[in-house]
Amino acid sequence: MESSCEDPAEHVSLREILNVVKSQGASISALQTQVSQDLNELKQEVHGSATQVKKLKSDTLVKWRSEGNRIQYTFNSEVSEELEQEQLGQLITESLTTLKKFLLLRPKNSKREIN
Numbered sequence: 001m002e003s004s005c006e007d008p009a010e011h012v013s014l015r016e017i018l019n020v021v022k023s024q025g026a027s028i029s030a031l032q033t034q035v036s037q038d039l040n041e042l043k044q045e046v047h048g049s050a051t052q053v054k055k056l057k058s059d060t061l062v063k064w065r066s067e068g069n070r071i072q073y074t075f076n077s078e079v080s081e082e083l084e085q086e087q088l089g090q091l092i093t094e095s096l097t098t099l100k101k102f103l104l105l106r107p108k109n110s111k112r113e114i115n
Contacts, residue, residue: 028103039096046088050081 054077064070 031103032100035096035099039092042092043089046085050085054078054081
């Protein structure tokens with residue numbers, strides 16, 4: 001038995017649905033590529049900034065009581081910078097993971113009308 005409630009205007013072909021899904025997939029893929037490129041640029045910028053800060057710190061004239069104090073200070077500064085870089089890297093990775101999850105879930109949750 002055919003349903004008499006079906007409106008021909010509401011009928012959507014599978015090909016149209018497939019085309020919409022493909023276009024959304026391409027859009028998401030392009031967005032993920034752009035996010036990855038932006039992330040790499042951000043990492044390079046942060047690394048460059050950290051290097052500049054390190055140079056500025058070492059350029060500061062400080063009179064040390066002994067050479068051991070200077071060596072310990074330099075070591076502590078390097079460890080601190082590495083920890084900060086690691087924390088920043090983890091934060092960026094977590095943000096990117098959250099963004100990817102959002103992008104992957106978004107098409108499933110968004111309702112688009114197909115005309």
